[in-house]
Amino acid sequence: MSLINTQIPEFKAQAFHNGKFVEVSNESMKGKWSVVIFMPAAFTFNCPTEVEDAADNYAEFQKMGAEVYIVTTDTHFSHKVWHETSPAVGKAQFPLVGDPTHTLTRGFDVHIDADGLAYRGTFVINPDGIIKTLEIHSNEIARDVKETLRKLKAAQYTAAHPGEVCPAKWNEGAKTIAPSLELVGKI
Secondary structure (H helix, E strand, O other), X not given: OOOOOOEOOOOEEEEEEOOEEEEEEHHHHOOOEEEEEEOOOOOOOOHHHHXXXXXXXXXXXXXXXXXXXXXXXXXXHHHHHHHXXXXXXXXXXXXXXXXXXXXXXXXXXXXXXXOOEEOEEEEEXXXXXXXXEEEEEOOOOOOOHHHHHHHHHHHHHHHHOOOOEOOOOOOOOOOOEOOOHHXXXXX
């Protein structure tokens, strides 16, 4: 079963955020757009490059009213040290969420049982806690957060404009499509 258009699971987790330990939950995500980015583990090779990419684009996420959450199967204590020792991760101003119990990785269906780690999963979640986009792929392939931003913009656009769809390669300001019987077979 796909997780698209389903409610995110109930959870409570600890995170390292702006020099403090904080609690993050499904309830704290409600009321704003959220982008949840799963990574296999802290202190790995590709993961810091992705945290840095998200950090370099964080202002754009904030401008769009979205919060970013990086999740690994490590603890929030590990995330504190990761933030303090990695120049790339040190740029993060968003929560680094620990999931040592694998509640989130299992709830979002990105858990790797054999390794106790997460696949690289990216989820765009609307203010009601509904998953609008998801991408899950193998861990040797890092992501480009610009594509996540594009998907977030498309999700926000279609939420604000019911009855319209965003075609392939749609970017903010481009034409959308209003599906109709007259368009069938014409595009």
